[in-house]
Amino acid sequence: MLHDLVEQYGPALVFVNVLAASIGLPVPAMPSLVLFGAMAAMHPGSVGTQLAPVLILSIFATLIGDSVWYLAGRMYGGNTLKTICRLSLSRDTCVKKTERFFGRWGVRVLAVAKFVPGLSIVSIPMAGAMGTRYRTFLTYDSIGAALWSGTGLIIGALFAKQIDMLFAMAGRLGRTAALVVVALLLLYAAYRWIRRRQLISKLASARIEVDELAKLVAAGKTPVMFDIRSNEKRKLDPFVIPGSQFADERQLDEIVATYPRDQKLVIYCSCPNEISAAWMAKQLNEAGFSDVLPLRGGMEAWRDSGKPVEALPDTPPPEMTVDDIAPKAV
Template identity: 65%
Template sequence: MLHDLVARYGPALVFVNALAASLGLPVPAMPTLIAFGAMAALHPASIGAQLLPVLVLAVFASVAGDSVWFFAGRYYGGATLKTLCRLSLSRDTCVKKTERFFGRWGVRVLTVSKLVPGLSLLSVPMAGAVGVPYRAFVAHDGIGAAIWATLGLAVGVMVSRQVDWLLGAFNRLGPRSLFVVAALLAAYAGYRWLRRRALNAKLVDARIAVDELHALMSGEPAPVVLDIRSDEKRQLEPYVIPGAQLADERRLDEIIAAYRPDQKVVIYCSCPNEVSAAWMAKKLIEAGFHDVLPLKGGIDAWRDAGRAVASLPLRADDEGRPEGQSAPRAA
């Protein structure tokens, strides 16, 4: 029965699963590719002949879904990245690493992004936001999708015996197997969500509000304000809180050496969850600083409150920018 279902609906299932995964739904497509590859190895006469069509369908579905996020990044810029940041179950630091990885390698990162958990979260819409030509995007994203799909099918062929045993166990469970899979996915998503919620709850009392920071900046001595957004995010949103110093949390020793421990320090980033700012505040306190707080809501909350921002200079040309990447777009 399982053989008949895979032979008849397997390609359609792979297409739908790959499309849903690329659109950002919590339905990983790699297990489906592995299962289909295993069934193809076990039944080469019937299912094996569908390997190439399934590979093409998986690549097409992946590129189609990614194209939606690409154009969302192209037309909505930083707003799309903020939406993904809110929806992501990953820490903000992971998001920042993705931004920096894209900033270093440009559109070429799309050839491997599907193989690195979390990397494709922002790399696809960022390609649109920074002005990568759609033709270059499709070429690199298509190569990445082909590598990803080929790897999944190949792994399925190599572990076909083990997958056969696992599918047999699910087959014996019957319809209950679907509930088992759904329960495992729900448990995983729930665990990630609860962990992130617990982390955010710890930050509630250890933050400074926009109005409080604005009042402090009008007095003496004014606090030190550190902007720790990635360079890539600053290119998309080329403005800062007036008087803020650009800082990189990876160079913590330089920051510690540049300021006195008795100075009040306020740190802000861009992602709404402020985990990066809270992490750096914690490190500075551990280094001997007495009064360090992240800004509640980051720079977005500052702008939403109607406070003034200062412009950052944009680069006049594309010199030194990664291959396939054009001038950045402001949000």
């Protein structure tokens, strides 16, 4: 029955599955490619003849879904990344690492992004937001889609016998197997969601409000303010709160060595729930600083309240066309 189903509807099912995953629906696409590769190896005379069309369909489905995110990044810029950060089950710090990875290697990262969890969903809209030409985007995204799709089909072909055994066991279990698979997927999603909520709860320390910070600045009691957004975020939003200093939450030694432990510090970022800022504040508290607060709402809340912002010097506009983003030196 499975053989007949794959032979008749396999290419269409793979196309729909890969397209849904590329658009961002929580459905894994790799299992369908692995399954088709296994069926092609076990039935070369029937399913095997559809291997090349399935590879092409998978590539096209990936490009269609990725193009939607690319265009969203191109049209809405950093707002697309904020939306992804809010919806993603990944830690906000992981999203920030992805931004830095893209900033280091440029659009070429799309060739391997599918193999790195979380990298693809951020790097694709970022390519659009950074002004990468669509032709350049398609070139590297096509390479990545071909490598990713081909890898799934090859894995399925190599482990065809083992996969066949698993399906034979599942066939004996009947509907129980399907229920187990669904239950495992739901448990995994719940686990990721719970981990994120635990992180938010753990870092739910005190915050300084925008108006409170503005009053300190107006009274001449400006605290030391650290902007810890990634360089890529600053390119998309080249403004800062006046008087801010750039800092990296991964490198706290200089801050620890420069400021007295009773210095008032305010940290802001552009991530939901101020996760990165709260994490850095926690690290500084553990280092002995007694008055460290994340700014509630970050840069967006400050600007949305009508407070003054300062343009970064020598920062090209984010809508500029970029043929290639060359990798930086290590």
